[in-house]
Amino acid sequence: MYTRTFQIVPQTCQFKRHTINLNVTSYKMIDTVTGPGAQPFAVQLKALTDLEGRYQPKLSGLRLIEGAQDNGLRMTTRLRELEVKDLLSLTRFFGFSSDTFSLAISLLDRFLSVMKIQPKHLSCVGLCCFYIAVKSSEEEKNVPLANDLIRISQSRFTVSDMMRMERIIMEKLYWKVKAPTALRFLRLFHGHIQEQLDAESKTILSLERLEAQLKACHCAFVFSKIKPSLLAMALLCYEAQEQHDPEHTDKISEALTCLQKQLNIKGEDLVCMRELIGKCLADYATAKCSKPNGQRLRWIISGRTARQLKPSYYKITHLPTIPESAL
Incomplete structure (x- = not known):
């Protein structure tokens, strides 16, 4: 049987083949907790911000990708964005x-x-990152078989390839998975702000809409270079500004200003980020934007493949959209 050998190098090193079953319990996520019984906001915020810098992608590596020519020989921003959109499509398909x-x-x-x-x-790297995240975040009963993931994503590598690549990824990331993502900051900030608002003002910032906007931002390479806390903060500021409801947004703005001081974020950085988010969401809303393709997945599960998959794999069939207004 033909077995693919991966050559993925930091400088000139080559990796040997690996066949291993990873123990996902060693890197389970520690969720941000809100509501009664949760740790004080300041404690949770410090815990996340202390870790934030350790889990940031290296800017030097991202700049190399940003400056690469799209000639099929090197990783580029376009290829990364296409891969992320495929992963978003898989997330929607499985209902993760x-x-x-x-x-x-x-x-x-x-x-x-x-x-x-x-x-x-890239497709093998992306699917392995996705699989690690699934095993870290989802209930064990909902974790699909690696072979099913390969078939549904129309990939051309084997389960053995995935296992070797997964080991390479984990080794290069020093087995550190539970990163403080922008989503975790967004939920923490949103919950903190909601506690300071009255019943009417609380309806202004929809967490569902904010999370959908964040997914759109993840599809744009530019946000890979931004600290998760800054991205989450800027997204909240952008959404508050877009609501055009002075009676309630004034209270939200006051809460956001206090949060900005706690995070020690410069005003000019926040303004710049809001502009980037506005452009990203405007582009995402256009017909020209290459949104995650649900049709691709619906096609691959037809016929014999469909009969071999679990019924629970058919949860989502529509394209991901951002809600038009807050609930």
């Missing part, structure tokens, strides 16, 4: 949580920033 998607993108960007990979290996 936003946590799974955000963690998968964190793993992918961190790995791409420290390793030089050939474009032909």
